[in-house]
Amino acid sequence: MIKRLDATEKAVDLILELKEAHGELMFYQAGGCCEGTQPQCFEKGGYFPRMNDVMIGEILGAEFWVDRDLFEYWQYSHFTLDVLDGFGVGGFSLETPLGKTFKIHYRLFTEEELKELEPIRLME
Known part of the structure; x- marks a missing residue:
């Protein structure tokens, strides 16, 4: 099977660092507006996906959820999670x-x- 999600080495290193500090994690990528379209990282259960949001895979056990409308647009695309230096749009992200x-x-x-x-996997 072809995975829909991968991560760069830098992203994996940061996830490991965040897991050590916060425990189990999850990701959510919204469709825009206030939180933008960058993925945000939360403690597992720290964000509640909406009905019909889509889980496209896991990275180191962290589920990666995508807004249902955004997934409709990007469903034919492979996602690679990376990390950059600097402050992104998601001030709530770990x-x-x-x-x-x-x-x-x-x-x-x-x-x-x-x-x-x-x-x-769809959120029900």
Whole structure:
């Protein structure tokens, strides 16, 4: 099966650091407005996905949820979680006090990959 989500080494290192400080984690990527479209990292259970939001995968056990409307737009894309220095839009995200921000790099799946994608999970 083809994964919908991967992470760079820098993102993995930061997730490990955040897990050590905060315990189990989760990610949520909203569709815009106040929180922007950058992924935000929370303690597991610190954010409640809405009905029909989509879980596209996990990184080190941290579920990665995407806003249902954003997923409709990006469903044919692979997400790679990365991290940048600086303050992003998500002031509530756990990496913010460290002067970091998570970012997604997108690429379209190939026709062959689309036939073998891992299933998604909808919030019910």
